[in-house]
Amino acid sequence: MAEQPLFRRVALLGFGLIGGSIARRARQTGDIAAEIVANARSEATLARVRELGIADRVEADPARAVEGADCVILCAPVGAYAELAQAIAPHLAPGCIVTDVGSTKQSVLRDVGPLLPEGVHFVPAHPLAGTEYSGPDSGFATLFEGRWCLLTPPPGADEAAVEKVAELWRRCGSMVETMEAAHHDRVLAIVSHLPHLIAFTICGTADDLEGESRQQVLQFAASGFRDFTRIAASDPVMWRDVFLNNREALLEMLARFTEDAQAMARAVRWGDAAYIEDKIRRGRIIRRSLIELKQA
Amino acid sequence: MAEQPLFRRVALLGFGLIGGSIARRARQTGDIAAEIVANARSEATLARVRELGIADRVEADPARAVEGADCVILCAPVGAYAELAQAIAPHLAPGCIVTDVGSTKQSVLRDVGPLLPEGVHFVPAHPLAGTEYSGPDSGFATLFEGRWCLLTPPPGADEAAVEKVAELWRRCGSMVETMEAAHHDRVLAIVSHLPHLIAFTICGTADDLEGESRQQVLQFAASGFRDFTRIAASDPVMWRDVFLNNREALLEMLARFTEDAQAMARAVRWGDAAYIEDKIRRGRIIRRSLIELKQA
Numbered sequence: 163m164a165e166q167p168l169f170r171r172v173a174l175l176g177f178g179l180i181g182g183s184i185a186r187r188a189r190q191t192g193d194i195a196a197e198i199v200a201n202a203r204s205e206a207t208l209a210r211v212r213e214l215g216i217a218d219r220v221e222a223d224p225a226r227a228v229e230g231a232d233c234v235i236l237c238a239p240v241g242a243y244a245e246l247a248q249a250i251a252p253h254l255a256p257g258c259i260v261t262d263v264g265s266t267k268q269s270v271l272r273d274v275g276p277l278l279p280e281g282v283h284f285v286p287a288h289p290l291a292g293t294e295y296s297g298p299d300s301g302f303a304t305l306f307e308g309r310w311c312l313l314t315p316p317p318g319a320d321e322a323a324v325e326k327v328a329e330l331w332r333r334c335g336s337m338v339e340t341m342e343a344a345h346h347d348r349v350l351a352i353v354s355h356l357p358h359l360i361a362f363t364i365c366g367t368a369d370d371l372e373g374e375s376r377q378q379v380l381q382f383a384a385s386g387f388r389d390f391t392r393i394a395a396s397d398p399v400m401w402r403d404v405f406l407n408n409r410e411a412l413l414e415m416l417a418r419f420t421e422d423a424q425a426m427a428r429a430v431r432w433g434d435a436a437y438i439e440d441k442i443r444r445g446r447i448i449r450r451s452l453i454e455l456k457q458a
Numbered sequence: 459m460a461e462q463p464l465f466r467r468v469a470l471l472g473f474g475l476i477g478g479s480i481a482r483r484a485r486q487t488g489d490i491a492a493e494i495v496a497n498a499r500s501e502a503t504l505a506r507v508r509e510l511g512i513a514d515r516v517e518a519d520p521a522r523a524v525e526g527a528d529c530v531i532l533c534a535p536v537g538a539y540a541e542l543a544q545a546i547a548p549h550l551a552p553g554c555i556v557t558d559v560g561s562t563k564q565s566v567l568r569d570v571g572p573l574l575p576e577g578v579h580f581v582p583a584h585p586l587a588g589t590e591y592s593g594p595d596s597g598f599a600t601l602f603e604g605r606w607c608l609l610t611p612p613p614g615a616d617e618a619a620v621e622k623v624a625e626l627w628r629r630c631g632s633m634v635e636t637m638e639a640a641h642h643d644r645v646l647a648i649v650s651h652l653p654h655l656i657a658f659t660i661c662g663t664a665d666d667l668e669g670e671s672r673q674q675v676l677q678f679a680a681s682g683f684r685d686f687t688r689i690a691a692s693d694p695v696m697w698r699d700v701f702l703n704n705r706e707a708l709l710e711m712l713a714r715f716t717e718d719a720q721a722m723a724r725a726v727r728w729g730d731a732a733y734i735e736d737k738i739r740r741g742r743i744i745r746r747s748l749i750e751l752k753q754a
């Protein structure tokens with residue numbers, strides 16, 4: 163790549179699927195960061211990142227990791243953000259951009275924003291890309307390609323900083339859009355958080371069946387259930403934090419879904435064929451729209 | 459293949475994903491049927507099957523299609539079985555084996571069994587294989603490879619007939635297991651029917667959102683929702699019939715799932731992190747078991 167690196171020094175706080183994918187991308191293209199500093203919580207992850215050699219420097223202390231960085235990216239589960247922000251705030255360089263990749267955005271504005279010193283720019287972001295894998299080995303350079311990244315800058319955010327974060331994600335291969343944090347949380351509640359909650363739940367429901375049936379559920383897992391378990395294989399801590407940090411919107415969408423499921427149950431009980439068929443047809447229309455929008 | 463064909467003449471009543479896949483398999487291997495007769499409901503499908511040239515003969519009338527056949531396979535939606543059985547019963551050859559591929563099995567015993575004449579063998583079956591596509595073009599010869607096929611013969615079924623149907627599915631590449639129809643319906647309710655009901659429902663819930671949010675759900679469909687829409691793209695008539703013909707077991711599993719989802723909602727509302735994490739971990743265990751059983 164002929165382009166100059168966008169940042170002099172990028173500090174990644176958390177080095178799992180997302181942090182590791184940003185690092186690999188930056189390494190591969192060279193146009194994102196002149197230097198990459200990595201931080202994680204456990205000694206095991208720190209050692210593994212050193213071994214992988216994807217970061218220029220590995221720091222066990224987040225405060226040391228952010229020193230002199232012009233871009234800091236929080237890549238830990240959203241429940242860890244407040245503590246991380248507290249630890250790094252006094253050590254951030256003036257003019258530094260603090261951003262993140264968390265799946266919930268109102269919580270980030272609430273937990274991180276107030277802790278950052280004057281003169282540091284805060285531009286939360288959420289790349290809509292992932293797999294069911296986690297940890298330092300799970301990342302790959304092309305994870306974000308062709309996927310959306312949503313920015314939710316707080317009112318009055320520095321425009322140049324917002325543009326730099328947008329450019330960071332474009333250089334990761336993403337399309338970028340800006341929206342309000344509350345709106346983000348509502349949309350994500352239905353497209354991602356609720357489907358995960360449902361997938362985890364149905365696996366538990368199956369697991370609770372008595373002896374023989376439970377065994378046969380595993381043996382004969384047909385396509386529907388199999389797809390659900392794939393989603394349900396995702397990281398427990400990350401998802402626990404997502405649910406707890408998007409409580410309102412998630413509970414509202416679950417309530418709507420439950421009402422709709424009850425209406426479907428009623429139609430099944432009373433043999434309302436037309437109702438059932440109509441609902442199924444609408445699912446197909448949504449699917450077709452996705453294919454047209456190339457999101458399928 | 460050196461093997462002799464298992465049947466002299468196989469009649470397929472219904473020629474969509476499943477019927478079309480059986481026909482293609484039989485054509486490819488030559489060891490299933492010496493002759494394949496195809497029937498479907500619409501003129502369009504009949505014409506298309508003729509065009510594809512996968513059947514030796516195409517008959518618009520199911521009664522004519524089964525004449526002289528030593529194996530008849532019902533491959534229509536389960537809601538159409540009673541009518542089909544009525545139409546073919548007087549025309550079945552003595553000793554003929556009638557089987558099917560329907561996703562619900564108690565309903566088949568109820569709808570078809572009593573209509574068949576003495577001397578005709580009835581061995582219901584359900585191949586656990588499918589895609590979200592339907593119609594005469596959607597089938598392929600390898601659909602059943604490595605997948606289970608469940609047989610639910612009624613009490614006192616002819617053993618030789620059961621063995622022949624088992625062999626039919628083994629020649630399609632499947633593993634075969636026999637179980638009681640009621641048990642089949644219970645297991646399938648949780649591994650397949652409920653996941654589909656949920657997928658259709660959540661697509662409807664999303665579709666009901668107001669203007670801008672609805673648009674953005676489509677635009678930003680993240681992986682969870684995207685996977686659900688894939689399931690939800692399946693054929694409306696087939697699934698309507700499945701739901702209506704496995705009512706009891708489906709409603710019971712939905713009730714269990716709803717209780718579990720409500721417990722999860724409560725944990726989210728009250729911030730019970732340990733409960734949520736535990737539920738998610740159990741989902742992962744199920745996933746791991748599936749991978750070990752090579753069903754993932």
Ligand SMILES: NC(=O)c1ccc[n+]([C@@H]2O[C@H](COP(=O)([O-])OP(=O)(O)OC[C@H]3O[C@@H](n4cnc5c(N)ncnc54)[C@H](OP(=O)(O)O)[C@@H]3O)[C@@H](O)[C@H]2O)c1
Nearest residue numbers: 176177178179180203204207238240242264265292296297
């Ligand atoms: N996975 C997805 O599909 C996806 C998609 C979009 C956005 N996100 C968001 O991206 C973020 C990271 O997710 P991920 O999938 O990359 O997770 P991950 O693979 O599990 O990695 C998480 C990283 O955060 C570190 N960490 C965990 N707890 C911490 C704490 N209390 N303090 C400091 N560091 C901590 C972990 O360190 P150790 O390894 O040492 O424990 C690990 O390096 C989350 O906020 C998530 O919401 C995820």
Ligand SMILES: NC(=O)c1ccc[n+]([C@@H]2O[C@H](COP(=O)([O-])OP(=O)(O)OC[C@H]3O[C@@H](n4cnc5c(N)ncnc54)[C@H](OP(=O)(O)O)[C@@H]3O)[C@@H](O)[C@H]2O)c1
Nearest residue numbers: 472473474475476499500503534536538560561588592593
């Ligand atoms: N799809 C799956 O994933 C799957 C998996 C396992 C088992 N099954 C079972 O397999 C059976 C067929 O499913 P499929 O996916 O192959 O469906 P499909 O692709 O929609 O094909 C259905 C076939 O049945 C015919 N048909 C429909 N209504 C009929 C009626 N009232 N009388 C006579 N024929 C009729 C259709 O004819 P026209 O084209 O002329 O309408 C078509 O040829 C169903 O019982 C289903 O439960 C499906």
